[in-house]
Amino acid sequence: MKNVIVIGSGAGGATVARELALKGVSVTLIEKGEYITPDKAFQCYDNLNVGVELLKTSCLGGTTLVTAGNAVRTCQKEFKEMGIDLYHEFEEVEGELNVGKLPDTHYGVGTLKIMEASSSLGLNMEKMPKFINPEECIPCGKCALGCPRNAKWSSLDFLIEARKKGLQIIDNTEVTRVITSNGQLKGVEVFNPEKCVKEEYDADRVIVCSGAVETPLLLRSAGLVAGEHLFVDTFVTVGGTLPDIQFYKEVSMNGLLKKDGFILAPHYSSILLSKLSHLGFQDKDILGIMVKIRDESSGRVDEKGVVKNNTSHDMGLLAEGSSLAGAILTEGGVDPDTLVSTPARGAHPGGTAAIGEVVDKNLETEVEGLYVCDASVFPRAPGAPPVLTILALAKKLAKHISKE
Structure with missing residues (x-):
């Protein structure tokens, strides 16, 4: 060779x-x-x-x-x-x-509230295994930015x-x-x-x-x-308000709840803020959960472009996961009247x-x-x-x- x-x-x-x-x-x-x-x-x-x-x-x-x-x-x-x-x-x-799983020092109040609320509802949210060096990491919420x-x-x-x-x-x-x-x-x-x-x-x-x-x-x-x-691991982030929770500064997706066909993980999205800022809320007031589904391989890629629409099966999983995420957030103290969701997106x-x-x-x-x-x-x-x-x-x- x-x-x-x-x-x-x-x-x-x-x-x-x-x-x-x-x-x-x-x-x-x-x-x-x-x-x-x-x-x-x-x-x-x-x-x-x-x-x-x-x-x-x-x-x-x-x-x-x-x-x-x-x-x-x-x-x-x-x-x-x-x-x-x-x-x-x-x-x-x-x-x-x-x-490995990050030490307790790298778990913020928001993530802990989500994990505790999950437990209260009889759900086992584990710590997410990470390839992050805790000695170098100072939680800042910028994982998805670099x-x-x-x-x-x-x-x-x-x-x-x-x-x-x-x-x-x-x-x-x-x-x-x-x-x-x-x-x-x-x-x-x-x-x-x-x-x-x-x-x-x-x-x-x-x-x-x-x-x-x-x-x-x-x-x-x-x-x-x-x-x-083509599949894309379709996801949405569901969130609402819990004043001064400071969740946006935490390590993203530091918990993992596995369900049949989807996972839930603590997750902040600025899109949530864009839907709540008109009510006077700031990023420090938002608590959220990502719903990531195992979407159907219904898309395609060719010289004409890329197409991937959500199927009825995908929408059903997103609805089921979003409902569960809303229940966990409400149990964790989020005002249910402020619950909103991002549009469906794909990451994988x-x-x-x-x-x-x-x-x-x-x-x-x-x-x-x-x-x-x-x-x-x-x-x-x-x-x-x-x-x-x-x-x-x-x-x-x-x-x-x-x-x-």
């Missing part, structure tokens, strides 16, 4: 690039976005309105810079049933990222390590096409923004990790059928290059040497943060490729 090209620098791309670089493989990583420090990551949101608003970022490190640091195992059973046992990879990742103290793991950590082992990183450069000839992989075509020209890079292996919106388009450029069955697109449909259990497509390693390969929506699972898949893929 002469050289590998990785497209995308999020959880999948950074991890597989790092793992291969550590094994001495020649790897070039190409990222459409540019380098930015974690505290400025909020400037890189590149959202799409696809029926629901789809949240995503374009920068080196991708969406990992604006995650809440949640580390839950998702779809482990489903992957194992498909012949992909990720147990050891999960163990590796959790050890390397020091995954950590100002770099206390949260992001793909940048892996990229810095891999660069020392020879990884070549090309940022601010978009891959426009996967090049094949007579069904054989040749490399990729990129647009060089400095020269305003297209250039070609040869490769023995290409690993596409561009996310569930852009990955299928690159696969289609290679003559493959991809882009169906996937499914557009699913295992068993577009890639095999080694994440390889019909084009030999062309792989996919992002949430596109998930067989269904996790309904929960997928980062840890993507990291485990990337480790598994790197082991496979390095043996070739």
Whole structure:
């Protein structure tokens, strides 16, 4: 194997690039976005309105810079049933990222009220496992904007390590096409923004990790059928007022309540404030809960665009979860007359290059040497943060490729 090209620098791309670089493989990583420090990551949101608003970022490190640091195992059973046992990879990742529950010092009054209210209603809300260093973290509520103290793991950590082992990183450069000839992989075509020209890079292996919106388009450029069955882990945030609760400064999603088809987690959204400020309330007065569902894979991605509308099943789950969230908030002291909800949005697109449909259990497509390693390969929506699972898949893929 002469050289590998990785497209995308999020959880999948950074991890597989790092793992291969550590094994001495020649790897070039190409990222459409540019380098930015974690505290400025909020400037890189590149959202799409696809029926629901789809949240995503374009920068080196991708969406990992604006995650809440949640580390839950998702779809482990489903992957194992498909012949992909990720147990050891999960163990590796959790050890390397020091995954654990934050100490009591990092739980604010608002989150504790939500957890206590859940318990009062007979519901078990656990502490959310995180890849956040509590010694560096000073709760400020800015997890989804980019950590100002770099206390949260992001793909940048892996990229810095891999660069020392020879990884070549090309940022601010978009891959426009996967090049094949007579069904054989040749490399990729990129647009060089400095020269305003297209250039070609040869490769023995290409690993596409561009996310569930852009990955299928690159696969289609290679003559493959991809882009169906898009899911986005649809979510809303339900909230109301509890004067001077100061919840907006707390670590986001520091609790986890699992239900059939959805999860609940303490969550502040400025959209809630926009719906309540006319009553004289401020951000310090808002307490909220996210309802994230396992939505149906009813969307699609193609050259015409992206479409993902909520189905009746999705709406039923959102209604059930929102009702439960409202009950918990009311039990916690929120004025029920102030309860409002954000519009439905999506944060974890996937499914557009699913295992068993577009890639095999080694994440390889019909084009030999062309792989996919992002949430596109998930067989269904996790309904929960997928980062840890993507990291485990990337480790598994790197082991496979390095043996070739």
